[in-house]
Amino acid sequence: MRHRIVAERLPDGDMLKEWHMARADEQVSMCGRDLAENADELPDDAWGTNRARPFCHTCGALYLREVP
Ligand SMILES: [Zn+2]
Numbered sequence: 001m002r003h004r005i006v007a008e009r010l011p012d013g014d015m016l017k018e019w020h021m022a023r024a025d026e027q028v029s030m031c032g033r034d035l036a037e038n039a040d041e042l043p044d045d046a047w048g049t050n051r052a053r054p055f056c057h058t059c060g061a062l063y064l065r066e067v068p
Contacts, residue, residue, distance in 0.1 A: 002023075002024045002044070003021050003022065003023055003024070003044040003063065003066075003067070004021075004022055004024070004041050004042070004043065004044055005019050005020070005021055005022075005041060005042040005043070005044055005046055005047060005052050005055075006019065006020050006021075006022050006029060006035045006039045006040070006041050007019055007020075007039045007040040007041070008020055008029075008033060008035070008036075008039070008056075009036070009039070018054045018055060018056050019042070019052045019053070019054070019055045019056065019059075020033055020035065020055075020056045020059045021044065021047065021056070021059040021060070021062070021063045022035060029056070029059055030058070030059045030062040030063060031056055031058035031059045031062065033056075044063075044067075047060075047063065
C-alpha cells in the first residue's frame with residue numbers, strides 16, 4: 001500500500017502545524033484529520049527525516065504498523 005505525507009497548516013494558512021501520513025488517494029489522514037486539497041505533500045520515504053518534522057505522533061504509530 002502506498003502512502004504519502006501531507007502538510008496540515010495553521011488556520012492562517014501560512015505556518016506549518018505538522019505533517020500527517022495518508023493512504024494513497026484518501027483525503028483523510030491516518031489519524032482521521034481532513035486534509036486540504038491543495039496541501040503540500042512529500043513522498044512517504046521522507047518519513048523520519050528533517051523534511052517531515054514535526055510529524056503527527058498518531059500517524060507515525062499507525063504507519064509503523066502498516067509498513068514492514
Ligand atoms: Zn496525523
